[in-house]
Amino acid sequence: MSEITDIAGPMPAAPDFAGVTCPAPLRDQPRVVMGHGGGGALSSELVQHIFAPAFGGDLLAGLGDSAAFTLGGARLAFSTDSFVVRPLFFPGGSIGDLAVNGTVNDLAMSGARAAYLSCGFILEEGVEVPLVSRVAEALGAAARSAGVEIATGDTKVVEAGRGDGVYLNTAGIGLVPDGVDIRPQRAEPGDVIIVSGAIGVHGVAVMSVRDGLEFGVEVESDCAALGGLVETMLAVTPDLHVLRDPTRGGLAAALNEIAVAATVGVVIQEHAVPVPAPVANACAMLGLDPMYVANEGKLVAFVPRADADAVLQAMREHPLGRESAVIGECVETHPGMVVARTGLGGTRVVDLPVGEQLPRIC
Amino acid sequence: MSEITDIAGPMPAAPDFAGVTCPAPLRDQPRVVMGHGGGGALSSELVQHIFAPAFGGDLLAGLGDSAAFTLGGARLAFSTDSFVVRPLFFPGGSIGDLAVNGTVNDLAMSGARAAYLSCGFILEEGVEVPLVSRVAEALGAAARSAGVEIATGDTKVVEAGRGDGVYLNTAGIGLVPDGVDIRPQRAEPGDVIIVSGAIGVHGVAVMSVRDGLEFGVEVESDCAALGGLVETMLAVTPDLHVLRDPTRGGLAAALNEIAVAATVGVVIQEHAVPVPAPVANACAMLGLDPMYVANEGKLVAFVPRADADAVLQAMREHPLGRESAVIGECVETHPGMVVARTGLGGTRVVDLPVGEQLPRIC
Structure with missing residues (x-):
């Protein structure tokens, strides 16, 4: 039985979050705060309510990492x-x-x-x-x-x-190679979600040397260029649906943006997300959730189920993807929302962060 | 007789500047000064001695406004x-x-x-x-x-x-349209030098409202997009040799960069350079030379002599080129150097500015 079935198989029907309401718009803040640069809801509101209307055009509204x-x-x-x-x-x-x-x-x-x-x-x-x-x-x-x-x-x-x-x-x-069409809107129910390795490393590495906050931690930033890893994945199939590098706002922001852009639900298995012990410890000390900490050399991929085993295998054979792991799947229920199955068998909503946990991390 | 012959005809043989030496390298300054952002010699030394060697590649060393x-x-x-x-x-x-x-x-x-x-x-x-x-x-x-x-x-x-x-x-x-190859290295002796209108306006407009310096002046910035004007010129001939928008460092910096890039001499007739009275007055008050003041909606063109009359005519028919004027020519003598024929019949060297006359003008 493949690892993908292991993850997706025992997952119960996703809960109904129809009654959950989103936070009120923050755009009426009179002044810019650090969180406007944090890659979360405040950043998103600047884009949606100020930049996109002012600039016009369709490309900026596409929400991709690039046009x-x-x-x-x-x-x-x-x-x-x-x-x-x-x-x-x-x-x-x-x-x-x-x-x-x-x-x-x-x-x-x-x-x-x-x-x-x-x-x-x-x-x-x-x-x-x-x-x-x-x-x-x-x-x-x-x-x-x-x-x-x-x-x-x-x-x-x-x-x-x-x-x-x-x-x-x-x-x-x-x-962009012929036949490749990778963008957040292409996520669809059934897609398998793969992360290319341990999360939270970059943010913790930078904070460990921040003035006034120095703490001893044995992690180095994961900062790396992912072009080669993506080529390896495309060699398996050009039909990757979504790729995202979870930088500011971390994996939580990336997954939320995709869920909203494609109007799909995202379910992740919390225990399957690779978090190194030093990152987990530093996050506990700082009061942070690793899901929200920036990465600079990781990607999250939404892959058609039929290709997921082969893509995962190819990723693990690349130096930048050795610790790749399936962390969840894309579902029809609770569109626009990310939920995590916790280690205790419960379920929690993984919100888009509002502002910034770690300022000036990139 | 065309206006171009009028300008170029009566010009005496250019003087011999073989004995003139360049200023000593400034790159050993231990700290960045405002002038490093001024578009003059200090900026150029950052590029030549720090950025170009660090980055490698040929495109950056091409000295163009774009690659x-x-x-x-x-x-x-x-x-x-x-x-x-x-x-x-x-x-x-x-x-x-x-x-x-x-x-x-x-x-x-x-x-x-x-x-x-x-x-x-x-x-x-x-x-x-x-x-x-x-x-x-x-x-x-x-x-x-x-x-x-x-x-x-x-x-x-x-x-x-x-x-x-x-x-x-x-x-x-x-x-870039087919058949077009416009870059500083293509300036050649005989080229006619045309400016698309009055110079110094942007810099004076910004300084007139700078905190602590406000003065009454009736000029507005010339800030404008020049794509349409350039298309008009290319419709006359695709063989324009050089185009440059004289922003930071003004017309003086633009002409010097071209003279150095193409290893040609540049001679301009000072009286032919259009300087509006309010700009001249403001420059006199501030102790500035309009040749060094930034423009944001002007261009200087090096045009083959045979096409110059037609290009000038086309420029004057465009709203952003109505005051276009021939200001000089490209010569074989004193390569890398710009000289101006003054109103009194004398000749002066127009140096590359070292630093910045007007900080944060763009």
Whole structure:
């Protein structure tokens, strides 16, 4: 019997959450709070109520990690992220690694292999030039490792006290292979949900060296470029339904966004989600739920049931997917909602986080 | 006799500047200064000595406003800029207008029509949500006006005192028409140099409302999307050699960059450069040279002599090129150097600015 049946088989009928109401809109807040950058409900409201109506167009409303379109006959994916992580260097990576891998991964979540990146620096007056140089070298090394070229850039400087050393933005372009159509809207009941490895590592690694919060923990950020892992998965089947890298807001935010975009329910087996002991311990100490902690080198995949065993096998043979695990399935009931089967046999709702547990984590 | 011969004809043989030496490298500065973001020699040294070696690759070293490459069979241009202008709204525009038009124009300077933009916000905690909304609406309106779609975005929030309200980054993708190859390296002796209108207007408009510096001046920023003007010019001939939008560092920086990239000399007739009286007066008051003041809706073109009359005529028939003027020519002598014939019949070197006259102008 396959592992997938093991997970999905004994799961009872999902409970009826028809009476559960969503939190009231938060968009009437008069001022921006840190949570508006947290990748949760507040971020989402900025996009839905301010940016999407102001910008118009359909692509932004698609809720994907990247936009996909055809230009000059080429099927392209296009994505951007800004990076404000503090500190700039942390166990297992740096703002330079994040800036490359974050955008490469957003493209990979459309099935695209990143080809070119742009890079914008916003430097604070007074930051040491050798530090800028170290960041640039980390960027360059990460780009070479991911097989992407930094093609164009820009530098601005703001007065001391108007920035924080180095802020970065990258945008990236990649080609989407023919026959591939990966986006949140394609999740459907019956899809098997696979995560590519342990969650919560990046967030805990960064917080362990945050000023005023330092604690001893033996984890390094999982920051990595996932283009190769996605290619491995696409070699099994081009018909992957959804891919998402659970960064800000963690696995909980990623699953909620997919459930809403596709109007499906998501059920996960809590015990099946891989959480390393040091992450679990650090989260217990900080009062965090690992499901909400950022990852920078993991993906969650919604895969047709018939292909799931083969995709899981291929993922486990890739260096970045050795600990891949089936964590749940997509269901028809409670559309737009994520529920977890707990270790005690109970069920809990896994909400979209409202704001930000860990500020400036990427 | 054409206006072009009028300009180029009576110009004496260019003087010999073989003995002039360049300023010493500034890259050994231990800390970043405002001038590193000024688009002059300090910016250039960051790129040449830190970013280009760290990133590797040929495209970044091409010195263009955008990178051009072929991907999936499509000839694409790709560019990015961050925007930190202060104040966010100024006479004739806003950070939102700049963020769209700046990137659209960088693409247009490769002859590309912008198709899609990304947009990254870095918000400061505590900024008023309605202000963010106004910026977003300005962005959206500018994008619709320029015929470009904002396809993907990102929002980060930093603590109060680590930002300045709103910083923006845009990156853009456009298609380069077949047969068009516009880049700084293509300037050649004999090329006629045309500017599309009055210079220095944007910088003066922003400074006139800068905190602590307010002065009465009747100019509005020239901020505009130049894609349509460039299409008009390309309809005359696809063989435009160089286009550049003289933003930070002004016309002086743009001409110097082209002279260096193509190893040619540039001679301009100072009196032929259109400087409106309010700009000249404000510059006199502030101790600035209009040649170094930023523009956000102007371009400078290096055009083969045979096509120059027709290109000039077409530019003047476009709403954004009515005041186009021939300002000089490209010569074989003093390669890498820009000289101006002054009103008194003398000659002066127009240096690349070192740092920044007007901080945070875009």
